[in-house]
Amino acid sequence: MSDIYRKRLLELQREILKSGIDMAVLVDRENLIYYTGLTNIECMALVVPSKGGIVCITLAMDLAFIKQKCCHLNVVGYDFPQSNLGRKLVQVIRYMGFNSPNVGFSKYFVEFSVFDALRMGLKGMEFSDITDICYKIRSVKDESEVEYIRKASEFLKEGMEAAVSSIKPGMTEVQVLAEAQYAMQKAGSEGSTFRMQVLIQKRQLIIHPYAGNYTIDNNQAIVIHLGASYKGYTSKMCRTIALGRVEPETRKIYNVLVEAQDKAIHALKPGISVGAVYDAVFKVISNAGYGKNFLDIAGYGVGIRQSEFYPIIKRNGDTVIDKNMVVDLLLPTIYKKSVGGPRITDVLRVREEGAELLTEFSKKMIQK
Structure with a gap:
């Protein structure tokens, strides 16, 4: 497996060199x-120069384990609290011959103490965004x-079945979610990478809601949006009851959303632009009279994160879909007061x- 990670790191080196x-x-x-392939990671960093050897920095207590698992890396340790990750990073970067480097960081997340140690220890250092x-x-x-x-994705089926089976008037959103979460973790899920949703109808027009202590009443549509993970990778699914x-x-x-999703799925092939996939969605939405109630984004990439920002299925997007991308469709709902809010989301792999x-x-609105 180490060859896979070497190849990934070499690709990263090529991209930062070009930048x-x-x-x-x-x-x-x-x-x-x-x-690295490691999911049980704390207090660790990778220093990936545009040219030359890559260094992994970890706690001294984890050194033997990381060396065994990451034989493709030069692994060095530090003792805490005598030292910390930020100070060790400065030491390693200086040892590599850099005093005021241009350093690329990704979007999530740089602890302030690490940033502060780099800022203070490498005067004149420049920061670049390598998220994309x-x-x-x-x-x-x-x-x-x-x-x-x-x-x-297999775990999600267990969770959705548990949610559908358990839901009834008088329960709270979090109680239904607890049944779904237990079923998924019992099946083998390592947990969700996002705050999952069980939503009564009046809460469905919030952009980023999550299950709370709200009582479920009869005679309404209930949205259930679940996430599960395995070896660091996630999947998600949303249905409406x-x-x-x-x-x-x-x-x-809801039926309009199902039809729009179906059109997008049929359009999702290598070589098509994300804008064209979005257009397939929006045409159905607009023809049904809900164009003004829909967002300009219909999905994202899915992988280690539940919403990865490449590709983004969006209006006028020119990113080209490639074979073996994994995306979700349909992300948003139709935002119309008092009747809008049902959702459907699935994860798809792009094949030739x-x-x-x-x-x-089942994609039908589930009747209870």
């Missing part, structure tokens, strides 16, 4: 998983990554012959 950046410093969990580079490299999945996502009687327009909106659905579950 004129001296090195990437990776301290975020997502990229550390991608470039990292997400673009991660966007095309190898077979092992697809299998991890496929496995996570009709609990008792549901407004006819709410049911119509078309999209492969990884999250298999």
Whole structure:
């Protein structure tokens, strides 16, 4: 497996060299998983120069374990609290011959103490954003990554079945989520990478809601959006349940979303632009009279993170879909007061012959 991680790191080196950046410093969990294969990571960093050897920095207590698992890396340790990750980073970067380097960081996350140590220890240091580079490299999945996502997708089915079976008036959103989460983790999920949703209808027009202590009443549509993970990789799925009687327009909106998703899935092939995939979605939405109630984004890449920012399925986007990208469709709902809010989301792998659905579950509005 180490050959896979060597290849990934070499690709990163090529990209930062083209960008004129001296090195990437990776301290975020997502990229550390991608470039090392380790999911049980704390207090660790990768220093990836545009040319030359790559250094992994870790706690001295983890040194033997990391060396065994990451034989493709030069691994050095530090003792805490005598030293810390920031000070060790400065020492390693200076040893590499850099005094005022241009350093690339990704979006998530750089602890302030690490940033402060670099700022104080490397006077004149410049900072660059390599978020897009990292997400673009991660966007095309190898077979092992697809299998991890496929496995996570299997857990979602267990969770959705548990949620559908348990939901009833008088329960709270979090109580339904607890049943789903237990079923997924019992099946093997390592947990969700985002705050999951069980949403009563009046909370569905919030952009980023999550399950709370809200009581579920009868005669409404309930949104259930679940996430599961396996070996650091995530999958997600969203369905809508009709609990008792549901407004006819709410049911119509859900069916419009299902149709729009189906059109997007048929369009999702290598070589198509993300803008064209979005257009397939929006045409259905607009023809149904809901164009003004829809967002300009219909999906994202999926991998180690539940929403990776390459590709983004968006209006007028020119990013080209590649074979073995994994994306979610449909991300948003139709935002219309009092009747809008139902959602459907699935994860798909792009294949030469078309999209492969990884999250298999009935797409009909489930009646309870």
